[in-house]
Amino acid sequence: MTAQDRPTALAGNGRRAQLSLFARNFFKHPRMLGSIIPSSPFLVRRLVERIDWQNTRVVVEYGPGVGTITRELLRHMPPELTLLALETNQEFVDFLQQSLPDPRLRVVRGSAETIQAELTRLGLPAADYVVAGIPFSTMPATSRESILMNSLDALSPQGSMLIYQFSSKVLPDLHRVFSDVECDFEPLNILPAKLYYCRP
Secondary structure (H helix, E strand, O other): OOOOHHHHHHHHHHHHHHHHHHHHHHHHOHHHHOOOOOOOHHHHHHHHOOOOHHHOOEEEEEOOOOOHHHHHHHHHOOOOOEEEEEEOOHHHHHHHHHHOOOOOEEEEEOOHHHHHHHHHHOOOOOEEEEEEOOOHHHOOHHHHHHHHHHHHHHEEEEEEEEEEEOOOOOHHHHHHHOOEEEEEEEOOOOOOEEEEEEEO
16 A cells, blocks of 8 residues: 555545444434434535534534534634534544544533533533434434423524434424524435524
């Protein structure tokens, strides 16, 4: 292997490790992940392009998994921003901390329901954006409502919650909690994804 080949090989190995870890955890916790493979570049791009980076200080991501969206957020983020990633799966937490040693990223093992407590604990201001791909459709209604209400409380007045789902089950809850909900769709994903852009 030549020196020029090495970065490509390492990237390939990293990608295989990501997919293997994600698939293994899907079979262990299918209700927590919702899909056997990470989000497509088309879906990731559609989410990230909604963020106004010039007027953003804090982004929170729920359920980053193996970091497919996390990496793209970090790629666009200016140096002074903070990305708080809340993940309940310790394997994913360990993977992200080892594979993404970025000073802008704070990976915390915790539930989306604790967003306000984690922002306070870390001395961070209100979130400008919350990015969420956790499967709202498979969680108890009480947990779903708690996460949405806590997210609303943790957002800045001009903030937004960006949600992608494979089911529209959460939509009535979104309309009940947020004053403005915009619906979108990304067909070039496995599975095709519904997107919701929610504002206080």
